[in-house]
Amino acid sequence: xGAQLRVYKRRIRSVTATKKIxxxxxxxxxxxxxxxxxxVAASTPYAQELTRAxxxxxxxxxxxxxLTTQAETVTRSAVLLLTSDRGxxxxxxxxxxxxxxxxxxxxxxxxxxxDVYIVGRRGVAHYNFRERKITEQWSGFTDEPSYGDxxxxxxxxxxxxxxxxxxxxxDELHIVYTEFVSMMTQxxxxxxxxxxxxxxxxxxxxxxxxILPLYDFEPSAEDVLDALLPRYVESxxxxxxxxxxxxxxxxxxxxxxxxxxxxxxxxxxxSRLANAARQAEITQEISEIVGGSAALxxxxxxxxx
Amino acid sequence: xxxxxxxxxxxxxxxxxxxEATLVVxxxxxxxxxxxxxxxxxxxxxxxxxVTIRTKDGGTVVAAVxxxxxxxxxxxxxLLAEIAELSDExxxxxAERELERAKAEGDAHAERRADVRLRAVAAR
Numbered sequence: 131x132g133a134q135l136r137v138y139k140r141r142i143r144s145v146t147a148t149k150k151i152x153x154x155x156x157x158x159x160x161x162x163x164x165x166x167x168x169x170v171a172a173s174t175p176y177a178q179e180l181t182r183a184x185x186x187x188x189x190x191x192x193x194x195x196x197l198t199t200q201a202e203t204v205t206r207s208a209v210l211l212l213t214s215d216r217g218x219x220x221x222x223x224x225x226x227x228x229x230x231x232x233x234x235x236x237x238x239x240x241x242x243x244x245d246v247y248i249v250g251r252r253g254v255a256h257y258n259f260r261e262r263k264i265t266e267q268w269s270g271f272t273d274e275p276s277y278g279d280x281x282x283x284x285x286x287x288x289x290x291x292x293x294x295x296x297x298x299x300x301d302e303l304h305i306v307y308t309e310f311v312s313m314m315t316q317x318x319x320x321x322x323x324x325x326x327x328x329x330x331x332x333x334x335x336x337x338x339x340x341i342l343p344l345y346d347f348e349p350s351a352e353d354v355l356d357a358l359l360p361r362y363v364e365s366x367x368x369x370x371x372x373x374x375x376x377x378x379x380x381x382x383x384x385x386x387x388x389x390x391x392x393x394x395x396x397x398x399x400x401s402r403l404a405n406a407a408r409q410a411e412i413t414q415e416i417s418e419i420v421g422g423s424a425a426l427x428x429x430x431x432x433x434x435x
Numbered sequence: 436x437x438x439x440x441x442x443x444x445x446x447x448x449x450x451x452x453x454x455e456a457t458l459v460v461x462x463x464x465x466x467x468x469x470x471x472x473x474x475x476x477x478x479x480x481x482x483x484x485x486v487t488i489r490t491k492d493g494g495t496v497v498a499a500v501x502x503x504x505x506x507x508x509x510x511x512x513x514l515l516a517e518i519a520e521l522s523d524e525x526x527x528x529x530a531e532r533e534l535e536r537a538k539a540e541g542d543a544h545a546e547r548r549a550d551v552r553l554r555a556v557a558a559r
Contacts, residue, residue: 175445179513183506186478277447277517343508348479349465357480358504361517368447 132411138404142397149393155218156386159379162273163313166376169274170310173372177365184326184362186345187355195355198326205295206243207302208265208287209234210323210367212374213250214272222308222316222381223252226374229318230306237304245290245300249283249371275375280368287367288360291324301325303363307370308377314384316377323366326359439491440472440507444498444514451519452496458489459512461505468505476508483547485522485555486514497522499555501548518548522555530556 188198211230213223230253234244245265248254250272257264266286271279293299303324309317347354443453460469462484470477483501490496503516530552537545 169448172449173447175443175450176447176515179443179445179506179515180504183478183504183515186506186508281517343476345476345478345506345508348463348468348477348505353464354478354480354504361504361515364517365447 132407134407135404135411138400138407142400142404145393145396145400149390149397152386152389152393156383156390159383159386163376163379163383166274166372166379167310170369170372170376173277173365173369177369180358180362180365184358186343187347187351187358188326195352195359198355198359200325200327201295201301204240204242204301206245206300207237207304208245208247208290208300209237210247210283210287210303210305211249211253212272212305212307212370213248213253213256214374214378215251215269216273217252218385219378219381220385222378223250223256225318226306226308227253227256229320233304233306233320242302247283247287272371272378273375275368275371277364277368280364280371283371284360284364284367288363305367305370307374308381310373310376310380313380316380323363326362438472440470440474441511442488442514443511444486444488444500444516444519446519447517451498452488452521455491456488456496456512457491458487459505459514460487461500461514462486463505470505470507470512472510474507478506479504481505481514481516483551485551485558486519487558497555497558499525499552501551520552520555522558525552525556527553527556 209230211226213226217223230246234246237244246257246263247265248257248267249269251269254264254267254269268279268283287303290298290300291303295301302322304320305323306318306320309319311317439455439457440459441453442456442459444451458469458471460467461479462468462482463479464482465479468477468479481500481503483499486498486500488496488498498519498521500514500516501518503514503519506513506515530549534546534549534553537543537549
C-alpha cells in the first residue's frame with residue numbers, strides 16, 4: 131500500500147471514531163431534552179398556582195412589602211446568570227454570558243453597582259479568567275436541577291434583597307437565562323425578578339381578565355405575602371434553571387448533529403481521495419510493468435541480433 | 436351550594452393529588468382549618484403537618500405537607516407545598532430512622548419533617 135493511501139485510510143478511521151462519539155452524544159442529548167421538558171411541564175401547576183396566589187394578595191390588599199416596593203434610588207443590583215457546567219453546546223453559554231454582559235453594562239451606565247451571581251462552571255470560568263468578581267457561585271446541578279438546588283440559589287439572593295443597601299444589600303434582582311422556545315430555538319433572555327411588579331405578574335397569570343375573589347387571609351395579608359414572595363422567587367428561579375437545562379441539551383443536540391454531519395461529509399471526501407490515490411497507484415504499477423517488460427523485450431531483441 | 440369541591444395538591448415538581456372532596460382539613464399558622472364546599476375565598480399559610488382530605492366517595496386521603504399555602508376560591512382548593520407526600524408514599528421505616536437520626540443530631544427541621552410523616556401515616 132502506498133504512503134498516500136495509508137494516510138487517507140488512517141484519517142478515515144479516526145474521523146469514523148469521532149463520528150460515532152458525536153452521534154452517541156447527539157442521541158443522549160435528545161433523550162435528555164425530552165426529560166427536561168417533562169420536568170418543566172411538571173413544575174408548571176405549582177408555578178401557576180403560586181402566581182395566582184401572588185396576584186390575589188397583591189391586588190386584594192394594599193400591603194407593602196420590601197420585595198414589591200421599588201427603591202427610590204437603586205444603587206446596587208444583583209444579576210443572576212445561568213450557564214451550564216459543560217460545553218459542547220454551540221453558542222449556548224456564550225449567548226447567555228453575552229446577554230449578562232450587556233445587562234451589566236446597561237446597569238452600570240445607569241450608575242448602579244452590579245453584584246454577579248453565577249450558576250454553572252462555564253460562566254464561572256469566563257468571569258474568573260477575566261478576573262472579575264463573582265459574589266456567589268454554584269455548579270454541579272445544571273444538567274438536572276432539583277427544587278432544592280433552586281432553593282439553595284434563591285436563599286442568598288432573597289437575603290441580599292431584604293438587607294438594607296447600606297449594609298451591602300441589593301435593590302434589584304435580575305436574572306439572565308436561556309429560554310426554551312422549541313427544539314430549534316432557544317433565546318438568552320433577561321428579566322427583572324425583584325422588586326416584583328404586580329401588574330406584570332397579573333399579565334403572566336393564565337387567567338387574564340378574570341376578576342379575583344375577595345380573599346380572606348389567614349393569618350393576615352402581610353404574613354401571607356411574607357411567606358409567599360420568597361416561594362415565588364424560588365419557583366421562578368427553579369423554572370429558569372429547568373428551561374436553561376432543557377435549552378442546553380437542545381443546543382448540545384444541535385451542535386452534535388452538525389458535528390456528525392460534518393464528519394460524514396469529511397469521510398466521503400476522504401474516501402474519494404483514497405480511491406483516487408489507489409487508482410493512481412494501480413495505474414502507476416501497470417505502467418511500470420508495461421514499461422519494464424517493453425524494456426526487457428527490447429533488450430532480448432537486441433541480444434538476438 | 437355544591438356538595439363537593441375540587442382539590443389540587445401540588446408540590447414544586449409535580450402534582451401530588453387532585454380530585455373531588457367534601458372536606459379538607461389543614462393546619463395553618465393560626466390553627467387547624469376545615470374547608471367545606473362554599474367556604475369563603477381563603478388564602479392561608481400552612482404549617483408543616485398532615486392534611487386530611489375526605490373524598491366524595493367517602494374515602495380519606497392523608498398527606499404530609501411541609502410548609503406551603505392553602506388557597507380556596509370558586510369551589511377550587513389548591514394546596515401548594517414545596518414538599519408533599521401522600522401517606523401511602525411514605526416509607527415508615529425510613530421516616531423512623533430519620534427521626535432517630537435527627538434527634539441524635541439535634542436537627543430540629545429534619546425531626547419535624549420525620550415527625551409529620553409519621554403522623555400522616557398514623558392518621559391514615
